Amino acid sequence: MAADDDLTVTMDTDTHRFEVKLGAETAFAEYRLKDDTITFPHTVVPDAFSGKGVGGRLVQAGLAYAKDNRLxxxxxCSFFHAYIAKRPELHDLVHPDMREGLKVP
Structure with missing residues (x-):
């Protein structure tokens, strides 16, 4: 089994996914680029990654890419949405049309 530090996020531009591999398993966050926007519609984290923080790593990598590229x-994706909603310091990255939905009850 790989150590948590070995779980590296890579960006696959062919499949439009940020990915982490562990043996035969792959966790991923899909993305779509259009103009000045990156949309994250779907994230999958198999049970093999449970408790390793892989979902958070996928979100962080996607947001870092967006920030670096001024997107x-x-x-x-509900996972991305929930992650960002809990962190007001990230709200300025979110497209203005979607910010109101980030309010946490």
Missing amino acids: WVKPT
């Missing part, structure tokens, strides 16, 4: 973020 607006549309977190349509």
Whole structure:
């Protein structure tokens, strides 16, 4: 089994996914680029990654890419949305059309 430090996020531009591999398993966050926006529609984290923080790493990598490339973020994936909603310091990355939905009850 790989150590948590070996779980590296890579960006696969062919499949439009940020990925982490562990043996035969792959965790991923899909993305779509259009103009000045990156949309994150879907994230999958298999049970093999449980408790390793892989979902958070995928979100962090996606947001870092958006920030580095000055892209607006549309977190349509519920995991991305929840992650960002809990962190007000990230709200300025979110496309203005989607910010109101980030309010946490």
